[in-house]
Amino acid sequence: MSSDDTGPLLGGAPSDRSVVQAIKAIKAKGWRVILYPFLMMDIPPGNALPDPWTGGTGQPAFPWRGRITCDPAPGQPASPDKTAAAADQVDAFFGNAQPDHFVWNASTHTVEYTGPAEWSWRRLILHYARLAKAAGGVDGFLIGSELIGLTTVRDGAVSYPAVSHIKNLAGDVRSILGTSTKIGYAANWDEYGAHQPHDSSGDVLFPLDPLWADANIDFVGIDFYAPLSDWRAGTQHLDAHDWQQIHDADYLKSNIEGGENYDWYYASKADRDAQVRTPINDSAHGEDWVFRAKDIRNWWANEHHERPGGVRSSAPTPWVPRSKPIWLTELGCPAIDMGTNQPNVFYDPKSSESALPHYSRGIRDDLIQRLYHEAMLDYWRTHAPASSIYGESMLESANMFAWTWDARPYPDFPLRISVWRDGPNWRLGHWLTGRLGLVTLADVVRDLTKGLGVLVDVSGLSGLVTGFVIERIMSACDALEPLMMAYAFDGFESEGVIRFRHRGSAPMMTLEPGDLIAPDDDTRSTFAITRAQESELPGSVKLRAIDGDGDYQQQAVEAKRLKGESARVSETTLAVVMDRGQAQGIADRLLVDAHVMRERADFVCAPSALNLDPGDVVTLQANGRTYDLRLEAIGYEHVRPAKAVRTDTSVYDRTAGPVATTEPVAASEAGKPLLEILDLPLLRGDESPSAPMLAAYASPWNGVAVWRSPGSSGFILDSTIENPATIGRLITPLHPGPTSRWDKANEILVELPSTETLESRDRLLVLGGANLGAVKNAEGHWEVVQWQEAELVGQNQYRLSLLLRGQAGTEAAMGAPTGSTFVVIDPSLVQSSLAPSERGLAFTWKWGPAIKPIDDPTWQVITASIAGIGLRPLSPVHLKARKDPATGDIHLSWIRRTRIGGDNWQAPDVPLGEETEAYEVDIHDGASFKRTLSVTSPAAIYSAAMQTQDFGGPIAVLDWSVRQMSAAFGRGQERRKVSQL
Numbered sequence: 001m002s003s004d005d006t007g008p009l010l011g012g013a014p015s016d017r018s019v020v021q022a023i024k025a026i027k028a029k030g031w032r033v034i035l036y037p038f039l040m041m042d043i044p045p046g047n048a049l050p051d052p053w054t055g056g057t058g059q060p061a062f063p064w065r066g067r068i069t070c071d072p073a074p075g076q077p078a079s080p081d082k083t084a085a086a087a088d089q090v091d092a093f094f095g096n097a098q099p100d101h102f103v104w105n106a107s108t109h110t111v112e113y114t115g116p117a118e119w120s121w122r123r124l125i126l127h128y129a130r131l132a133k134a135a136g137g138v139d140g141f142l143i144g145s146e147l148i149g150l151t152t153v154r155d156g157a158v159s160y161p162a163v164s165h166i167k168n169l170a171g172d173v174r175s176i177l178g179t180s181t182k183i184g185y186a187a188n189w190d191e192y193g194a195h196q197p198h199d200s201s202g203d204v205l206f207p208l209d210p211l212w213a214d215a216n217i218d219f220v221g222i223d224f225y226a227p228l229s230d231w232r233a234g235t236q237h238l239d240a241h242d243w244q245q246i247h248d249a250d251y252l253k254s255n256i257e258g259g260e261n262y263d264w265y266y267a268s269k270a271d272r273d274a275q276v277r278t279p280i281n282d283s284a285h286g287e288d289w290v291f292r293a294k295d296i297r298n299w300w301a302n303e304h305h306e307r308p309g310g311v312r313s314s315a316p317t318p319w320v321p322r323s324k325p326i327w328l329t330e331l332g333c334p335a336i337d338m339g340t341n342q343p344n345v346f347y348d349p350k351s352s353e354s355a356l357p358h359y360s361r362g363i364r365d366d367l368i369q370r371l372y373h374e375a376m377l378d379y380w381r382t383h384a385p386a387s388s389i390y391g392e393s394m395l396e397s398a399n400m401f402a403w404t405w406d407a408r409p410y411p412d413f414p415l416r417i418s419v420w421r422d423g424p425n426w427r428l429g430h431w432l433t434g435r436l437g438l439v440t441l442a443d444v445v446r447d448l449t450k451g452l453g454v455l456v457d458v459s460g461l462s463g464l465v466t467g468f469v470i471e472r473i474m475s476a477c478d479a480l481e482p483l484m485m486a487y488a489f490d491g492f493e494s495e496g497v498i499r500f501r502h503r504g505s506a507p508m509m510t511l512e513p514g515d516l517i518a519p520d521d522d523t524r525s526t527f528a529i530t531r532a533q534e535s536e537l538p539g540s541v542k543l544r545a546i547d548g549d550g551d552y553q554q555q556a557v558e559a560k561r562l563k564g565e566s567a568r569v570s571e572t573t574l575a576v577v578m579d580r581g582q583a584q585g586i587a588d589r590l591l592v593d594a595h596v597m598r599e600r601a602d603f604v605c606a607p608s609a610l611n612l613d614p615g616d617v618v619t620l621q622a623n624g625r626t627y628d629l630r631l632e633a634i635g636y637e638h639v640r641p642a643k644a645v646r647t648d649t650s651v652y653d654r655t656a657g658p659v660a661t662t663e664p665v666a667a668s669e670a671g672k673p674l675l676e677i678l679d680l681p682l683l684r685g686d687e688s689p690s691a692p693m694l695a696a697y698a699s700p701w702n703g704v705a706v707w708r709s710p711g712s713s714g715f716i717l718d719s720t721i722e723n724p725a726t727i728g729r730l731i732t733p734l735h736p737g738p739t740s741r742w743d744k745a746n747e748i749l750v751e752l753p754s755t756e757t758l759e760s761r762d763r764l765l766v767l768g769g770a771n772l773g774a775v776k777n778a779e780g781h782w783e784v785v786q787w788q789e790a791e792l793v794g795q796n797q798y799r800l801s802l803l804l805r806g807q808a809g810t811e812a813a814m815g816a817p818t819g820s821t822f823v824v825i826d827p828s829l830v831q832s833s834l835a836p837s838e839r840g841l842a843f844t845w846k847w848g849p850a851i852k853p854i855d856d857p858t859w860q861v862i863t864a865s866i867a868g869i870g871l872r873p874l875s876p877v878h879l880k881a882r883k884d885p886a887t888g889d890i891h892l893s894w895i896r897r898t899r900i901g902g903d904n905w906q907a908p909d910v911p912l913g914e915e916t917e918a919y920e921v922d923i924h925d926g927a928s929f930k931r932t933l934s935v936t937s938p939a940a941i942y943s944a945a946m947q948t949q950d951f952g953g954p955i956a957v958l959d960w961s962v963r964q965m966s967a968a969f970g971r972g973q974e975r976r977k978v979s980q981l
Helices: 016-028 084-094 121-134 161-177 249-254 269-274 296-301 366-383 441-448 476-487 580-596 763-767 944-951
Strands: 102-105 110-113 140-145 182-188 219-224 326-331 400-402 455-460 489-494 497-502 509-511 527-531 538-547 554-560 568-578 599-605 617-622 625-634 640-646 674-678 693-697 704-709 716-721 727-730 748-751 772-776 782-794 797-807 821-824 842-849 860-865 877-883 890-895 919-925 928-935 939-942 957-966 975-980
Touching (some): 016 110, 084 161, 110 121, 121 140, 121 161, 182 326, 219 296, 249 366, 441 476, 476 568, 476 580, 568 580, 599 625, 674 842, 693 704, 693 716, 748 782, 763 782, 877 957, 877 975, 928 944
Parallel strands (some): 140 182, 182 219, 326 400, 455 497, 538 568
Antiparallel strands (some): 527 599, 538 554, 704 716, 748 797, 772 821, 877 890, 919 928, 957 975
């Protein structure tokens, strides 16, 4: 095999043992086995081999096997075609190996060869036939495929030596495998039928008919890669006049026995570009099917009469109509836009055959590949005629073989390119592996809307959804929003049905000012166009999505305008799985679309415009300009008032960016996970107030199991943590700051694992609970914080600013040194199952990877008791002390806070949150304690007599504190003040 500095450029042939093992394993499952020896052309770049097709030196790199021919090739100067010298070259290719030259050695699990020293086609095929025999036989065997460059070489006017060799080879394979194996040859889709040499002879011959008629050939094999579409970008090409989109199974089916290479053909590239279609018709004999490469039905059902020199022979070829079934030994389509325009091409940069289908932009399109297969299977399931000779269908679904399903394990192939060099070709290639399980967009939308109680039409949707996450309970509308943004479609009501349709459709009608009605309050104009300012539009779009090629981690892409003064940034997060190229294409579209939609229109249509619905596109021609407008709303009144936004069909032509070729992280042994036990106040209000929250992180993540016991044995499972938390450490100290307002002085500098990210959020979202975290101080207590701005300042390092400090009554825990733990509070945290009665008890906590036993060395242990901070009353606020000048009594007052349901601003007071209202007021003298006052309302009197008893007389300064009492927790959080009286 040829190679370069990286390694081999082609995969090697499998060992004899592995082929036999594979055949036996497949048969053990009850499946059919068709053995298909396949020729790969190992012609590296920079070779000095003579090129039979050009006469030059150096053959094209890694060509198609159909390029094998005589030297020089037919039609080239000095070609041996149609001479005995051609037969000599063909004989050398096939060789002289015989069936008795091959013996299976059961000890070494190899086939031993004793024939002539040749690397010939017969040696290859008979070797694999003997392997099939050693494996106990196979259901089908192919003795060659797509050798069109050889099967069209002649050694006389109408004699094809390669076909004779293939016939003889069929008999020899039969002698090895017997009558239980179906034997055939897989012809290219333009090889199985008529041969029209590119000369002036006028010959029309059927070179393979002697093979198809041979008694040792059981079926007519065709590798079928015929075009099923002639599609172009935009809406002005011919097929767009009758069909809405290429992603239409009925459109593709209409071209199986119709369209290009059936009804018509393109005589040149210029004709193809201009769509000048030349009809296919046989005016001389009415046998149009002879010249239709796709007309397998009529080829199969009719006698074949050759036309040497253009003169139709009266005697037919050996082919007997309807005598043998057709097998589509390969059918497939690349997963690339416009793939059905030219399914036979493939993208492989190292090969000289690498090409994109006609008018493709090289964008991944898994759906067109699926629709190609579905169209072929569905069509022939109901349209294949039956044979009166062998009593079965011309083409059975069981004999249609989709190309290609790869035995290499997905997703290691294609992602592990250090092992398999062809991995990058998978994205746009014919591989079905990794794609068949994808769900159509229409099915996802149908499922999301099935509970709405209304009729839904998803027939206008196309696309495949690799993955989609519903992160929380949400409405169908909210769930659809990321899909609508990713796949560029809208929903609208029409005739009592909610219809979904992609953007980018052609205009339904053209409107002029005379077709519109002036609004009741405006007699000057029948329409209004408004244009947004440049500063209101985004200068860039940042898109986050789930990376299907990156272990489903979050990925981020950005689209920027190269011109313009807008500094606005639009940020969007989609819980949709896609590769990086697809994400970049969506970001690019969102940015361009935002600028196209800067122009909006208001107008009123006449009542006669009943066919217009929201989502339709109309063309407005006015003031010498033409506007394509997408209707966002249109009324059903005595007139039809409409609101529309400018649109451009080209915006929705699919685009994609480059795709990073990152290999998956090699599986590694589970390590020791990090666990934090967070004794927090109530944050949502629905938590158990006495149980802590558990946060865990590990890489690789295998889940974390947490067990506990009051002693050193008898552990019970407390919780299983399924998702990793975002846990980091402070890289600078966090100093105390103000509460109940934005802390603009302090910042949190935190280092996170490389897999985690933080983001900025709008102020109102933060006030609504977004960007919530906790910082553990030196005493092990947690301050709950929030941040508005998050800035990446170093590798895995973030600066968090515009803080809200001491949230939920945690102001006493403010202040943490460098190295303190930082935890993002989000749904990845799991609440412990600790019961209220177990609060305050010391427990032994053990945790480790969920895939490991509890005694594994990766498990860790600590002893900790939980105070149940969620039960602790919050500290009172607004402490006031006033001395009565008449009596000398000091009147104390405060305002209580609540730990439960305190966000209702319409209520006259916050809920009490405790069984009864009670407070304790402590009187301090520096570090010493004087007395406690117990009261049942937010006020107390520290009398003159008490002052005399505590301090020997009236005081001018009072050091005091107050706590709210809880029947479950006891004394709540303290608020202390020194009052000047």
